[in-house]
Amino acid sequence: MPAARRLLTTGLAALVAIGLAAGCSRAQESTTPASPAAAGPAAELRLGYFPNVTHAPALIGVAQNYFAEELGAGTKLTTQTFNAGPEEVNALLGGSLDAGFIGSSPAINAFAKSNGEAIRLIAGSTSAGAQLVTTPDITTPEQLKGKVIATPQAGNTQDVALKKWLKENGLEIGEGPDKVAVQNIDNPQTLALFKGGQVAGGWLPEPWSSRLVDAGARVLVDEKTLWPDGKFPTTVLIVRTQFLREHPETVEALLRGEQRAIEFATTNTAQAKTITNDSIKAITNSALAQPVLDRAFSELTFDNDPLAATFPQLAKDSVTAGATPTETNLSGFVDVTALNTVRQAAGKPPVDAAGLDKQG
Numbered sequence: 001m002p003a004a005r006r007l008l009t010t011g012l013a014a015l016v017a018i019g020l021a022a023g024c025s026r027a028q029e030s031t032t033p034a035s036p037a038a039a040g041p042a043a044e045l046r047l048g049y050f051p052n053v054t055h056a057p058a059l060i061g062v063a064q065n066y067f068a069e070e071l072g073a074g075t076k077l078t079t080q081t082f083n084a085g086p087e088e089v090n091a092l093l094g095g096s097l098d099a100g101f102i103g104s105s106p107a108i109n110a111f112a113k114s115n116g117e118a119i120r121l122i123a124g125s126t127s128a129g130a131q132l133v134t135t136p137d138i139t140t141p142e143q144l145k146g147k148v149i150a151t152p153q154a155g156n157t158q159d160v161a162l163k164k165w166l167k168e169n170g171l172e173i174g175e176g177p178d179k180v181a182v183q184n185i186d187n188p189q190t191l192a193l194f195k196g197g198q199v200a201g202g203w204l205p206e207p208w209s210s211r212l213v214d215a216g217a218r219v220l221v222d223e224k225t226l227w228p229d230g231k232f233p234t235t236v237l238i239v240r241t242q243f244l245r246e247h248p249e250t251v252e253a254l255l256r257g258e259q260r261a262i263e264f265a266t267t268n269t270a271q272a273k274t275i276t277n278d279s280i281k282a283i284t285n286s287a288l289a290q291p292v293l294d295r296a297f298s299e300l301t302f303d304n305d306p307l308a309a310t311f312p313q314l315a316k317d318s319v320t321a322g323a324t325p326t327e328t329n330l331s332g333f334v335d336v337t338a339l340n341t342v343r344q345a346a347g348k349p350p351v352d353a354a355g356l357d358k359q360g
Helices: 003-018 053-063 066-071 085-093 104-113 157-168 187-195 208-214 241-246 248-267 269-284 290-298 308-320 337-345
Strands: 044-049 076-081 099-102 119-128 130-134 148-151 179-184 201-205 218-222 233-240 300-302
Touching (some): 053 233, 053 248, 053 290, 053 300, 066 076, 066 248, 085 104, 130 157, 148 157, 148 187, 187 201, 233 248, 241 248, 248 300, 248 337, 290 300
Parallel strands (some): 044 099, 148 179
Antiparallel strands (some): 130 218
16 A cells, blocks of 8 residues: 555544544554654655745745755655645645645644644744734724634634634624624635625735735734744644655755755845745736735745744644644654754754654
8 A cells, every 4th residue: 555545544544533632642542653764765755835925935945946956856846836724734634745835723733633643843934924904994803893804714824813813802703793704715815805895804824914905904913913022933844754754865855945945035035026926926827016025025034943832822722713622732743853954054053842842
Protein backbone atom coordinates (compact mmCIF):
# COMPACT_ATOMS: atom_id res chain seq x y z
CA MET A 1 0.00 0.00 0.00
CA PRO A 2 1.44 3.45 -0.88
CA ALA A 3 2.70 5.52 2.05
CA ALA A 4 0.16 8.31 1.47
CA ARG A 5 -2.70 5.78 1.46
CA ARG A 6 -1.45 4.22 4.70
CA LEU A 7 -1.37 7.68 6.31
CA LEU A 8 -4.91 8.47 5.14
CA THR A 9 -6.21 5.16 6.47
CA THR A 10 -4.59 5.76 9.86
CA GLY A 11 -5.91 9.34 10.05
CA LEU A 12 -9.47 8.36 9.15
CA ALA A 13 -9.50 5.47 11.60
CA ALA A 14 -8.41 7.80 14.39
CA LEU A 15 -11.04 10.34 13.39
CA VAL A 16 -13.85 7.78 13.52
CA ALA A 17 -12.61 6.44 16.85
CA ILE A 18 -12.31 9.70 18.74
CA GLY A 19 -13.88 12.45 16.65
CA LEU A 20 -12.06 15.64 17.36
CA ALA A 21 -11.30 14.94 21.02
CA ALA A 22 -7.63 15.69 20.66
CA GLY A 23 -7.40 17.20 24.08
CA CYS A 24 -7.15 13.81 25.81
CA SER A 25 -3.77 12.61 26.98
CA ARG A 26 -1.70 10.67 24.50
CA ALA A 27 -0.48 8.64 27.45
CA GLN A 28 -3.76 6.72 27.17
CA GLU A 29 -3.39 6.05 23.44
CA SER A 30 -1.93 3.00 21.78
CA THR A 31 1.78 3.02 21.12
CA THR A 32 2.77 4.89 17.98
CA PRO A 33 4.37 2.65 15.33
CA ALA A 34 8.12 2.94 14.99
CA SER A 35 9.25 5.79 12.79
CA PRO A 36 10.18 4.69 9.27
CA ALA A 37 13.84 4.97 8.41
CA ALA A 38 14.92 7.96 6.36
CA ALA A 39 14.72 7.07 2.69
CA GLY A 40 16.86 9.89 1.26
CA PRO A 41 15.62 12.84 -0.79
CA ALA A 42 12.05 12.55 -2.05
CA ALA A 43 11.40 12.10 -5.75
CA GLU A 44 8.63 14.71 -5.47
CA LEU A 45 7.54 17.42 -3.03
CA ARG A 46 3.89 18.46 -3.33
CA LEU A 47 3.52 21.94 -1.83
CA GLY A 48 0.36 23.91 -1.11
CA TYR A 49 -0.16 27.65 -0.51
CA PHE A 50 -2.63 30.50 -1.13
CA PRO A 51 -2.57 33.33 -3.70
CA ASN A 52 -2.53 35.87 -0.84
CA VAL A 53 0.00 38.47 0.24
CA THR A 54 0.13 36.62 3.58
CA HIS A 55 1.73 33.78 1.61
CA ALA A 56 4.31 36.01 -0.08
CA PRO A 57 7.28 33.81 0.99
CA ALA A 58 5.64 30.83 -0.75
CA LEU A 59 4.81 32.86 -3.86
CA ILE A 60 8.33 34.31 -4.01
CA GLY A 61 9.97 30.95 -3.31
CA VAL A 62 8.14 29.40 -6.26
CA ALA A 63 8.53 32.34 -8.66
CA GLN A 64 12.23 32.84 -7.91
CA ASN A 65 12.92 29.09 -8.06
CA TYR A 66 14.33 29.13 -4.53
CA PHE A 67 12.48 25.95 -3.60
CA ALA A 68 13.38 24.18 -6.82
CA GLU A 69 17.04 25.17 -6.57
CA GLU A 70 17.35 23.99 -2.97
CA LEU A 71 15.50 20.74 -3.69
CA GLY A 72 17.83 19.97 -6.56
CA ALA A 73 17.32 18.11 -9.81
CA GLY A 74 16.44 14.87 -8.03
CA THR A 75 13.24 16.21 -6.44
CA LYS A 76 10.33 17.48 -8.51
CA LEU A 77 8.39 20.42 -7.04
CA THR A 78 4.63 20.21 -7.64
CA THR A 79 2.47 23.08 -6.39
CA GLN A 80 -1.23 23.53 -5.68
CA THR A 81 -3.08 26.65 -4.51
CA PHE A 82 -6.05 26.93 -2.14
CA ASN A 83 -8.51 29.60 -1.04
CA ALA A 84 -8.55 28.72 2.67
CA GLY A 85 -7.00 26.41 5.21
CA PRO A 86 -9.64 23.69 5.67
CA GLU A 87 -9.38 22.74 1.99
CA GLU A 88 -5.62 22.40 2.32
CA VAL A 89 -6.01 20.33 5.50
CA ASN A 90 -8.17 17.87 3.57
CA ALA A 91 -5.47 17.58 0.92
CA LEU A 92 -2.75 16.97 3.53
CA LEU A 93 -4.77 14.42 5.48
CA GLY A 94 -5.86 12.82 2.23
CA GLY A 95 -2.24 12.33 1.20
CA SER A 96 -2.33 14.51 -1.91
CA LEU A 97 0.03 17.13 -0.40
CA ASP A 98 3.31 16.73 1.44
CA ALA A 99 3.71 20.23 2.88
CA GLY A 100 1.71 23.41 3.00
CA PHE A 101 1.78 27.06 3.94
CA ILE A 102 -1.37 27.47 5.99
CA GLY A 103 -3.07 29.46 8.73
CA SER A 104 -2.49 28.70 12.40
CA SER A 105 -6.01 27.48 13.19
CA PRO A 106 -6.23 24.96 10.31
CA ALA A 107 -2.77 23.72 11.30
CA ILE A 108 -4.08 22.98 14.80
CA ASN A 109 -7.21 21.38 13.36
CA ALA A 110 -5.15 19.09 11.11
CA PHE A 111 -3.15 17.97 14.13
CA ALA A 112 -6.35 17.39 16.12
CA LYS A 113 -8.20 15.54 13.37
CA SER A 114 -5.37 13.04 13.03
CA ASN A 115 -5.02 12.60 16.81
CA GLY A 116 -1.63 14.29 16.70
CA GLU A 117 -0.20 11.91 14.15
CA ALA A 118 -0.43 13.21 10.60
CA ILE A 119 1.29 16.61 10.55
CA ARG A 120 4.02 18.65 12.20
CA LEU A 121 4.52 22.40 12.37
CA ILE A 122 8.07 22.98 11.08
CA ALA A 123 8.34 26.75 10.55
CA GLY A 124 6.66 30.11 10.56
CA SER A 125 6.26 32.35 7.54
CA THR A 126 4.13 35.43 8.17
CA SER A 127 2.96 37.35 11.21
CA ALA A 128 0.02 39.77 11.48
CA GLY A 129 -1.90 41.01 8.42
CA ALA A 130 -5.51 40.34 9.43
CA GLN A 131 -8.21 42.88 10.28
CA LEU A 132 -11.92 43.29 10.86
CA VAL A 133 -12.92 45.92 8.32
CA THR A 134 -16.45 47.31 8.10
CA THR A 135 -18.59 50.03 6.61
CA PRO A 136 -17.56 53.45 8.00
CA ASP A 137 -20.76 53.85 10.01
CA ILE A 138 -19.78 50.94 12.29
CA THR A 139 -17.53 52.30 15.03
CA THR A 140 -18.34 50.01 17.99
CA PRO A 141 -18.87 46.26 18.45
CA GLU A 142 -22.54 46.84 19.36
CA GLN A 143 -23.21 48.28 15.92
CA LEU A 144 -22.46 44.89 14.35
CA LYS A 145 -25.81 43.58 15.58
CA GLY A 146 -28.07 42.70 12.67
CA LYS A 147 -25.14 42.87 10.22
CA VAL A 148 -23.50 40.23 8.02
CA ILE A 149 -19.76 39.82 8.54
CA ALA A 150 -17.69 37.55 6.29
CA THR A 151 -14.77 35.21 6.91
CA PRO A 152 -12.98 33.12 4.26
CA GLN A 153 -14.08 29.68 5.49
CA ALA A 154 -15.51 28.00 8.59
CA GLY A 155 -12.69 27.10 10.97
CA ASN A 156 -10.03 29.07 9.16
CA THR A 157 -7.71 31.41 11.08
CA GLN A 158 -9.77 34.58 10.56
CA ASP A 159 -13.06 32.76 11.22
CA VAL A 160 -11.76 31.63 14.63
CA ALA A 161 -10.41 35.11 15.43
CA LEU A 162 -13.73 36.80 14.61
CA LYS A 163 -15.91 34.36 16.54
CA LYS A 164 -13.66 34.55 19.60
CA TRP A 165 -13.70 38.36 19.48
CA LEU A 166 -17.48 38.48 19.12
CA LYS A 167 -17.94 36.25 22.16
CA GLU A 168 -15.48 38.32 24.19
CA ASN A 169 -17.55 41.38 23.34
CA GLY A 170 -20.83 39.73 24.37
CA LEU A 171 -22.15 39.44 20.83
CA GLU A 172 -24.17 36.39 19.84
CA ILE A 173 -23.63 34.78 16.45
CA GLY A 174 -26.73 34.06 14.38
CA GLU A 175 -29.61 35.59 12.46
CA GLY A 176 -31.74 38.43 13.77
CA PRO A 177 -31.48 42.07 14.79
CA ASP A 178 -29.64 41.35 18.05
CA LYS A 179 -27.10 38.91 16.60
CA VAL A 180 -24.16 39.03 14.19
CA ALA A 181 -24.50 36.84 11.10
CA VAL A 182 -21.11 35.29 10.29
CA GLN A 183 -21.00 33.98 6.73
CA ASN A 184 -18.15 32.01 5.17
CA ILE A 185 -17.52 33.52 1.75
CA ASP A 186 -14.65 33.30 -0.73
CA ASN A 187 -12.55 36.45 -0.48
CA PRO A 188 -13.23 37.77 -4.02
CA GLN A 189 -16.97 37.35 -3.48
CA THR A 190 -16.76 39.17 -0.15
CA LEU A 191 -15.29 42.18 -1.92
CA ALA A 192 -18.09 42.16 -4.49
CA LEU A 193 -20.78 41.75 -1.83
CA PHE A 194 -19.28 44.56 0.24
CA LYS A 195 -19.34 46.88 -2.76
CA GLY A 196 -22.96 45.89 -3.33
CA GLY A 197 -23.94 46.55 0.28
CA GLN A 198 -24.80 42.91 0.99
CA VAL A 199 -22.20 42.38 3.70
CA ALA A 200 -21.11 44.97 6.25
CA GLY A 201 -17.49 43.81 6.30
CA GLY A 202 -15.23 40.91 7.10
CA TRP A 203 -12.38 39.62 9.26
CA LEU A 204 -9.96 39.05 6.44
CA PRO A 205 -6.29 38.37 5.67
CA GLU A 206 -4.22 40.57 3.41
CA PRO A 207 -4.63 41.64 0.71
CA TRP A 208 -8.39 41.37 1.17
CA SER A 209 -8.67 43.62 4.19
CA SER A 210 -6.77 46.25 2.22
CA ARG A 211 -8.98 45.69 -0.81
CA LEU A 212 -12.08 46.38 1.27
CA VAL A 213 -10.40 49.48 2.74
CA ASP A 214 -9.70 50.59 -0.82
CA ALA A 215 -13.42 50.10 -1.50
CA GLY A 216 -14.41 52.35 1.40
CA ALA A 217 -14.20 50.17 4.50
CA ARG A 218 -12.59 51.26 7.77
CA VAL A 219 -10.61 49.16 10.24
CA LEU A 220 -12.68 48.28 13.30
CA VAL A 221 -10.15 45.80 14.74
CA ASP A 222 -6.53 45.23 13.78
CA GLU A 223 -5.78 41.74 15.07
CA LYS A 224 -2.20 42.59 15.98
CA THR A 225 -3.55 44.89 18.73
CA LEU A 226 -4.90 41.75 20.43
CA TRP A 227 -1.50 40.04 20.76
CA PRO A 228 1.65 40.82 22.79
CA ASP A 229 4.11 42.85 20.71
CA GLY A 230 1.61 42.67 17.84
CA LYS A 231 2.90 39.23 16.83
CA PHE A 232 0.72 36.25 15.97
CA PRO A 233 1.20 33.53 13.35
CA THR A 234 -0.90 34.25 10.29
CA THR A 235 0.85 31.75 8.03
CA VAL A 236 2.97 28.77 9.06
CA LEU A 237 4.54 25.82 7.27
CA ILE A 238 3.42 22.28 8.10
CA VAL A 239 4.45 18.93 6.68
CA ARG A 240 3.11 15.39 6.77
CA THR A 241 4.80 13.58 9.65
CA GLN A 242 5.65 10.54 7.54
CA PHE A 243 7.21 12.71 4.85
CA LEU A 244 9.32 14.49 7.48
CA ARG A 245 10.55 11.18 8.90
CA GLU A 246 11.29 9.62 5.53
CA HIS A 247 12.77 12.66 3.78
CA PRO A 248 14.42 15.01 6.32
CA GLU A 249 16.90 16.24 3.68
CA THR A 250 14.00 17.31 1.46
CA VAL A 251 12.36 19.16 4.33
CA GLU A 252 15.61 20.99 5.09
CA ALA A 253 15.86 21.96 1.42
CA LEU A 254 12.31 23.33 1.52
CA LEU A 255 13.19 25.38 4.59
CA ARG A 256 16.34 26.73 2.95
CA GLY A 257 14.20 27.86 0.03
CA GLU A 258 11.72 29.52 2.36
CA GLN A 259 14.52 31.30 4.21
CA ARG A 260 15.86 32.68 0.94
CA ALA A 261 12.36 33.89 0.03
CA ILE A 262 11.90 35.60 3.40
CA GLU A 263 15.30 37.29 3.15
CA PHE A 264 14.38 38.51 -0.33
CA ALA A 265 10.99 39.81 0.87
CA THR A 266 12.58 41.77 3.73
CA THR A 267 15.59 43.19 1.87
CA ASN A 268 14.11 43.77 -1.59
CA THR A 269 10.64 44.98 -0.71
CA ALA A 270 9.83 46.70 -4.01
CA GLN A 271 10.80 43.64 -6.06
CA ALA A 272 9.05 41.35 -3.58
CA LYS A 273 5.81 43.30 -4.03
CA THR A 274 6.06 43.02 -7.81
CA ILE A 275 6.80 39.29 -7.77
CA THR A 276 4.00 38.63 -5.29
CA ASN A 277 1.52 40.67 -7.32
CA ASP A 278 2.53 39.01 -10.58
CA SER A 279 2.11 35.59 -8.96
CA ILE A 280 -1.34 36.48 -7.60
CA LYS A 281 -2.38 37.71 -11.04
CA ALA A 282 -1.14 34.51 -12.69
CA ILE A 283 -3.20 32.40 -10.28
CA THR A 284 -6.35 34.52 -9.91
CA ASN A 285 -6.33 36.56 -13.15
CA SER A 286 -6.52 39.71 -11.04
CA ALA A 287 -3.65 41.95 -9.93
CA LEU A 288 -3.71 44.22 -6.89
CA ALA A 289 -3.75 48.00 -7.23
CA GLN A 290 -0.48 49.50 -6.03
CA PRO A 291 -2.01 51.27 -3.00
CA VAL A 292 -3.60 48.00 -1.90
CA LEU A 293 -0.33 46.11 -2.38
CA ASP A 294 1.65 48.74 -0.47
CA ARG A 295 -0.81 48.77 2.44
CA ALA A 296 -0.93 44.98 2.60
CA PHE A 297 2.85 44.63 2.78
CA SER A 298 3.06 47.30 5.47
CA GLU A 299 0.78 45.22 7.71
CA LEU A 300 2.91 42.05 7.56
CA THR A 301 6.11 40.69 9.03
CA PHE A 302 7.90 37.79 7.36
CA ASP A 303 9.86 35.41 9.61
CA ASN A 304 10.34 31.64 9.79
CA ASP A 305 9.94 31.65 13.59
CA PRO A 306 6.59 29.86 14.10
CA LEU A 307 5.91 31.78 17.35
CA ALA A 308 5.23 28.44 19.01
CA ALA A 309 4.41 30.02 22.37
CA THR A 310 1.20 31.50 20.89
CA PHE A 311 -0.30 28.14 19.94
CA PRO A 312 -1.70 27.10 23.34
CA GLN A 313 -3.76 30.31 23.29
CA LEU A 314 -4.77 29.66 19.68
CA ALA A 315 -5.92 26.17 20.68
CA LYS A 316 -8.10 27.72 23.40
CA ASP A 317 -9.45 30.22 20.87
CA SER A 318 -10.54 27.37 18.58
CA VAL A 319 -12.71 26.02 21.37
CA THR A 320 -14.11 29.46 22.18
CA ALA A 321 -14.98 29.92 18.51
CA GLY A 322 -16.54 26.48 18.23
CA ALA A 323 -14.01 25.23 15.67
CA THR A 324 -12.98 22.35 17.95
CA PRO A 325 -15.05 20.79 20.76
CA THR A 326 -12.14 20.43 23.19
CA GLU A 327 -8.77 22.10 23.59
CA THR A 328 -6.22 20.31 21.46
CA ASN A 329 -3.33 18.62 23.24
CA LEU A 330 -0.40 20.16 21.34
CA SER A 331 2.27 17.81 22.67
CA GLY A 332 4.50 16.89 19.72
CA PHE A 333 2.86 19.43 17.40
CA VAL A 334 6.06 21.41 16.73
CA ASP A 335 9.27 20.05 15.22
CA VAL A 336 11.81 22.80 14.56
CA THR A 337 14.82 20.49 14.37
CA ALA A 338 15.26 21.00 10.62
CA LEU A 339 14.50 24.72 10.90
CA ASN A 340 17.14 25.27 13.54
CA THR A 341 19.67 23.34 11.47
CA VAL A 342 18.94 25.67 8.56
CA ARG A 343 19.05 28.77 10.77
CA GLN A 344 22.32 27.72 12.39
CA ALA A 345 23.92 27.20 8.98
CA ALA A 346 22.84 30.76 8.08
CA GLY A 347 24.24 32.20 11.32
CA LYS A 348 20.80 32.82 12.85
CA PRO A 349 19.74 32.02 16.42
CA PRO A 350 17.54 28.98 17.02
CA VAL A 351 13.78 29.35 17.51
CA ASP A 352 11.97 28.07 20.58
CA ALA A 353 9.48 25.21 20.31
CA ALA A 354 7.89 26.37 23.61
CA GLY A 355 7.84 22.77 24.83
CA LEU A 356 5.45 21.70 22.06
CA ASP A 357 8.09 19.40 20.57
CA LYS A 358 7.68 17.04 23.54
CA GLN A 359 5.31 14.09 23.40
CA GLY A 360 2.76 14.07 26.22
